[in-house]
Structure formats: structure tokens, C-alpha cells
Amino acid sequence: MPDLPVLVVGGGVGGLAAALTLARKGLAVRVFEQGAEFKEIGAGIQLGPNVFRMFDLLGLTEAIKQVAFYPHNLVMMDAVTGEEVIRLPVGGAAFRERFTYPYGVIHRGDLHTVMLEACRKEPGITLSVNAKGMRYEDHGHKVTLHLEGGEAVGGAALIGADGLWSTVRAQLLKDGKPRVSGHIAYRAVLPRAEVPADLWQDNVVLWAGPKTHLVHYPLRRGELYNLVAVFHSDKYEEGWDVFGDTDELNRKFAGERPEVQRLLEKIDVWKMWVLCDREPVRGWSKGRVALLGDAAHPMLQYLAQGANMAIEDAVVLAAYLELSGWDFARAFAWYEQARYLRTARVQVTARYYGDIYHASGVVREVRNWFLRPDAPPDPKAKPTFSGVAWLYDGIRVPTVPPDR
Numbered sequence: 327m328p329d330l331p332v333l334v335v336g337g338g339v340g341g342l343a344a345a346l347t348l349a350r351k352g353l354a355v356r357v358f359e360q361g362a363e364f365k366e367i368g369a370g371i372q373l374g375p376n377v378f379r380m381f382d383l384l385g386l387t388e389a390i391k392q393v394a395f396y397p398h399n400l401v402m403m404d405a406v407t408g409e410e411v412i413r414l415p416v417g418g419a420a421f422r423e424r425f426t427y428p429y430g431v432i433h434r435g436d437l438h439t440v441m442l443e444a445c446r447k448e449p450g451i452t453l454s455v456n457a458k459g460m461r462y463e464d465h466g467h468k469v470t471l472h473l474e475g476g477e478a479v480g481g482a483a484l485i486g487a488d489g490l491w492s493t494v495r496a497q498l499l500k501d502g503k504p505r506v507s508g509h510i511a512y513r514a515v516l517p518r519a520e521v522p523a524d525l526w527q528d529n530v531v532l533w534a535g536p537k538t539h540l541v542h543y544p545l546r547r548g549e550l551y552n553l554v555a556v557f558h559s560d561k562y563e564e565g566w567d568v569f570g571d572t573d574e575l576n577r578k579f580a581g582e583r584p585e586v587q588r589l590l591e592k593i594d595v596w597k598m599w600v601l602c603d604r605e606p607v608r609g610w611s612k613g614r615v616a617l618l619g620d621a622a623h624p625m626l627q628y629l630a631q632g633a634n635m636a637i638e639d640a641v642v643l644a645a646y647l648e649l650s651g652w653d654f655a656r657a658f659a660w661y662e663q664a665r666y667l668r669t670a671r672v673q674v675t676a677r678y679y680g681d682i683y684h685a686s687g688v689v690r691e692v693r694n695w696f697l698r699p700d701a702p703p704d705p706k707a708k709p710t711f712s713g714v715a716w717l718y719d720g721i722r723v724p725t726v727p728p729d730r
């Protein structure tokens with residue numbers, strides 16, 4: 327076992343998952359978060375059965391269950407005509423039988439709290455706030471992390487879990503800024519009492535409109551309603567955690583179904599995100615340094631899998647580290663090799679999904695035509711879920727080194 331702790335830059339979902347998985351293997355871990363506290367923004371996050379498998383391994387399933395909501399269906403509606411385009415019964419027995427684990431949705435703050443509490447129970451984990459990682463040195467036998475303010479911390483290895491604008495990635499890959507997609511997301515959460523009864527659904531619903539979409543679903547055992555409105559705009563370059571312009575939003579969704587308009591009207595204050603991603607690449611591990619989560623493979627949110635992927639990353643990385651006999655450089659190379667194609671597939675597919683959701687004109691009609699079942703579904707036939715199996719079947723956690 328290494329004498330020095332593993333250093334994790336970033337205390338988001340990915341960083342905490344990494345800390346937890348490594349501490350469970352018996353390693354000392356230090357997590358450095360630039361913010362004044364460990365916290366997540368108030369919005370929802372979808373959890374596929376692939377990440378519930380990871381929660382099981384981490385012993386988090388019970389805690390997640392207390393705060394999650396389990397939708398009955400994923401439904402795509404045409405925001406112009408109001409027709410249902412496609413429905414995936416993720417809450418039914420067939421889904422559970424096929425994937426073993428459920429499909430859930432959770433408040434990001436709740437997910438983060440569950441992970442943070444689990445980290446706090448691990449004596450091997452030290453959590454630091456107001457600790458911004460600025461640069462690192464890989465000395466071959468150990469690493470040094472330099473924090474803002476001048477402190478230098480020694481470690482056995484460094485994991486860059488510092489998100490989309492990762493400074494660790496900037497030093498490791500030197501590949502410039504993320505790609506600004508031209509898509510903007512406005513997010514808000516409503517208490518249940520403020521949602522008109524006829525607009526409440528126990529489903530994840532996506533209203534697909536021309537260059538827009540609106541997603542809504544319940545959160546926190548059904549006490550809250552999560553809204554995400556996305557539209558195209560080249561007005562913004564980059565930004566994070568700023569307030570949205572309600573007039574602009576209303577203009578973008580003008581002409582769409584009354585259900586959409588009525589839900590948008592319920593929100594006075596939106597938080598805005600300029601959505602970015604990157605081309606998938608390799609090379610996100612080198613020597614004793616590895617990237618994880620959005621730092622490694624930032625993706626658009628159209629498959630709702632960024633956080634899911636970060637947690638899968640953490641489990642694979644820790645498994646390989648143990649299998650390598652704590653040989654960091656070797657384990658990090660195995661980890662990247664095991665993860666790059668799956669995460670790249672999610673990055674690339676997410677972009678396609680964005681195009682499909684935002685189709686307009688005849689393309690929109692073609693979309694509805696090819697997604698619609700040929701015949702009314704036979705109520706006795708079991709859904710196969712073949713389109714999502716590659717994702718929701720999840721990963722095999724390594725039990726032997728890849729070269730054996």
C-alpha cells in the first residue's frame with residue numbers, strides 16, 4: 327500500500343465517488359474542493375440501472391432509496407402537435423427483469439449529500455474546502471499538488487475530478503477550452519403544491535420542439551418537480567450558475583403546446599447553463615495522474631449519463647488499482663483503456679439525441695414516424711429495451727488484470 331494519500335481535485339459527484347471507492351480499498355485519500363463548501367446545485371439528475379449497480383457495490387442503495395423517485399415511464403411528446411412519440415416503461419416489471427436495477431431520479435443535492443455522508447464515515451478520507459488545485463508535478467514515484475495560496479501537498483497519485491473546466495486536464499492534455507454547443511439549459515425546481523394537478527406526471531417527460539425541449543419529472547419522493555428547458559442560442563459564450571432571461575425563454579418556446587407554456591409560466595427565477603462538451607479523446611491518464619468524470623469526457627446531458635459515467639469511472643479505477651498491486655501508472659492506463667470507448671459512445675450519442683429532440687419541419691415528422699411503433703403495442707408482448715441495453719446493462723467490474 328502507498329505511504330502517501332491519493333489526491334483528488336474536485337469534490338463533485340465524481341470526486342466523492344473516487345474518494346469513496348479508493349477508501350473502501352484501504353487507501354488514504356485527500357479531496358480538494360475549490361468551493362467554500364461541498365454542495366450541489368438544486369436540480370434533478372436521472373439515474374440509469376447502470377449506476378444503481380454501482381450504488382449497490384458502494385453500499386449506497388438504501389440511502390439513495392430514501393430520497394429518490396422512481397418514474398413509471400420515459401415519455402417523449404411532440405411539443406408542436408402534442409402527440410406521444412415514444413414511451414419506455416422504465417418503472418415496470420419487464421424493465422426490472424431485463425436490467426435487474428431500477429431507473430430513478432434524484433435531487434442533485436440529495437445524491438451529493440448521500441455520497442458526502444458516506445465519505446465522512448470513512449476514516450481514510452480527508453475533505454478540504456477553499457482548496458483550489460492550480461497545477462501538479464508528477465515526480466515518477468509521487469506527485470505534488472500546488473493549491474491556490476501556495477500550499478504544496480504530496481501524494482501517491484492525483485485524480486483530476488474537477489469537471490468541465492478542469493485545470494488538471496488543461497495541464498495533462500493541453501487541449502484548450504470545451505466546445506460551446508450553442509444549446510442553453512434553464513433549470514428550476516417547483517414544490518409539488520405549485521404544479522397544476524393536470525400537469526403533474528409520475529414520468530420523465532420530454533417535450534421535443536423545434537430547437538427546444540422541455541423535460542419535467544418529480545424529485546425527492548415526489549415532493550418536488552424538476553424542470554429543464556433547453557433552446558438554441560449563440561448569444562452566450564460560456565457561463566455557469568447565472569440567472570436566465572424569462573422573456574428570451576418564452577420567445578423560444580412560443581407556439582408550443584399549452585402544457586409546455588403553462589409549466590414555463592410557473593417559474594419566475596431560472597438558473598442558466600451554457601452547455602458544452604468535448605470531442606472524445608484518449609490520453610486522459612499519464613503516469614500517476616488520471617482524469618475522471620466530466621474532466622475526462624464531458625458530454626451533453628441528452629442521455630442523462632454524465633454523473634452516472636463519473637461513478638462508473640470511480641468503481642473501475644479503484645478495482646484496477648487493487649488488481650495492479652497499487653501500481654498507479656499501470657492501473658491508470660488500464661482504467662483509461664477500459665473506459666474511453668464506453669464514455670466516448672455516450673458523448674457521441676448524446677449529440678445525436680440532441681439533434682433528434684430539437685428536429686424541426688419535415689425532419690421532425692420523420693423522427694416521429696421512425697420512433698413510433700409500427701402497430702399499437704401488444705399489451706402481452708414484453709418490451710425488449712434493445713435500444714438502451716448497451717447503456718443500461720452497465721459495466722462488468724474488473725476482477726482480473728486486462729493482460730491476464
Ligand SMILES: Cc1cc2nc3c(=O)[nH]c(=O)nc-3n(C[C@H](O)[C@H](O)[C@H](O)COP(=O)(O)OP(=O)(O)OC[C@H]3O[C@@H](n4cnc5c(N)ncnc54)[C@H](O)[C@@H]3O)c2cc1C
Pocket residue numbers: 335336337338339340341358359360361370371372373457458459460487488489490491492493511513554599601618619620621627629630631632633634635636
Ligand atoms: C442541464 C444538465 C442536466 C444533467 N442531467 C444529468 C442526468 O440526468 N444524469 C447524469 O448522470 N448527469 C447529468 N448531467 C451531467 C452531470 O451534471 C455531470 O456529468 C456531473 O456533474 C459530472 O460530475 P463531476 O464530478 O465529474 O464534475 P462536477 O460535477 O462539475 O464537479 C467538479 C467539482 O470540482 C470542483 N473544482 C473545479 N475545479 C477545481 C479546482 N481547480 N480545484 C478544486 N476543485 C475544483 C468544482 O467546484 C466541483 O465541485 C447533467 C448536466 C447538465 C448541465
